[in-house]
Amino acid sequence: MLRLILMRHAKSDWSHQGLSDHQRPLNKRGTASARALGGWLRAGSYLPGQVLSSSSERTGQTCTGLDLPQSVAITFTRALYLADAEKMMEVLRGATAPCVLMLGHNPGIADMAHxxxxxxxxxxxxxxxPTGATLVVDFDAAGWNDIGWHEGQPIDFIIPRDLS
Structure with a gap:
């Protein structure tokens, strides 16, 4: 049994002139949402053993805000920055933990979830x-190379507004 937690980064701040899209940070609401999502993950016993995240500033800050245990292996990769669903699946196939949190961006992350x-x-x-949307999905598979499209059993789904 494998579990994937598919999370879109929290709300970002568009007010910083001169920053590239990759450098854009979270806004105050996004920071609060990341903390709330971390609490939701802990309350639901959805803590991952591994995180695969886009290398953008906003995904990094979302990951930090989740306040995951230090034992969780975290990989930030440019391959997930604005990646499409096919690229995200390719990165996921390299995962090693039975429960993985993947942090990314729309439209790729929405397409992957669907x-x-x-x-x-x-x-x-x-x-x-929307920003902060998080899907928990289980797969009846031995390894990440064994999963395919339309095979995941949705377990839970939340958006930050549901936590307010």
Missing amino acids: RLVTAPVDHERFMDY
Whole structure:
């Protein structure tokens, strides 16, 4: 059994002139959302053994805000920055832990979420996958190379606004 936690970065700050998209940080709401999502992960016993994250500033700050245990292996990679679903799946296939948190960006992360599950999640925001949207999905597979599209069983889905 494998578990994937698929999270879009929290709300970013567009007010910093001169920063590239890759350098854009979280805004105050995004920082609070990341902390709330970390609490939700702990409360649901959804803590990963490994994190695969885009190398952007906002995904890095989202990851920090989750306040994961120090034992969690975290990899920041440029390969996940604005990656499409196919590229995200390629990166996921290199995962080693049975529970992985992947942090990324739209539109790729929304497309991946939709393509992974056997049926759409019953939540009004699942289709647009807003900032902070987080899907927990299980796979009946021995390794990450054994998973495919439309094989994941959705376990939970949340957006930061649900936690307010």
